[in-house]
Amino acid sequence: MFVCLQIIESEDDRSKSEQLFDRYAGLMYCIASKYLSNEQDREDAVQTAFEAIIRNISKLSVIDSPQTYSYIVNTIESKSIDVLRRLHKIEKQTIEMNSNYPGVQAEVEIDDELATALTRLPSHYREILLLRYDCGYTTKELSSMLGITRSNVQKQIWRAKEALSKLLGER
Structure with a gap:
């Protein structure tokens, strides 16, 4: 917290930030504990959350107000x-998609047409579809992970859908 306070130039904003932290730190930890089990x-x-609040400290006029309370709660919930x-995402252990990489072999134990078609897709198509729709990564996140442009990610997703559609049409 003290590192954050050092970036604030105005003495009034620094004082307001200290008051906010003193007043709402306990609440922030309590809310964070609803989402996160690990202390770190x-x-x-x-x-x-506090860094985000400090960046917008000038927008907060009164420390003890319902608006400030609401802003603090929304910010800590969002950051949690x-x-x-x-x-x-770390638990899912992403892998670099490369057309030369054979991909993860999937065993399908149920008689599901879609799952079977997914296993028949080329690995790079299957993996981009799974990362996008199963893991929930946005095209922006995929772009960053894969080191390609967002439009390239979108084009690969489109091509993967087309290939999947073609496989489903064959059945």
Whole structure:
């Protein structure tokens, strides 16, 4: 928190930030604990929330007001969910998609036409569809992960859908 306070130039804003932290730090930790079980993750969420609040400190006129309370609660909830999403993505262990990579072999135990068609797709198509629709990555996130443009990601998703549609049409 003290590192954040050092970037604030105005003494009034610095004082307001200290008051906000003193007043709402407990609440922020409590809300973060509803989403995150790990203490370090809660601290990360509170820290990033407080940084976001400091960036908009000039918009907060009164420390003890329903508007400020609501802003604090919304910010910490949002940052806690962001940390949760980041942790979920780390758990999924993304892999670099490369057309030369054979891909993950999928065993389908149920008689599902879509699942069977997905296993028959080329690995790079299957993986981009799974990352986009099963893991929930946005095209912007996929672009960053894969080191390609967003339009290229969108084009690959479109091509993968076309290939999947063709496989489903054959049946």
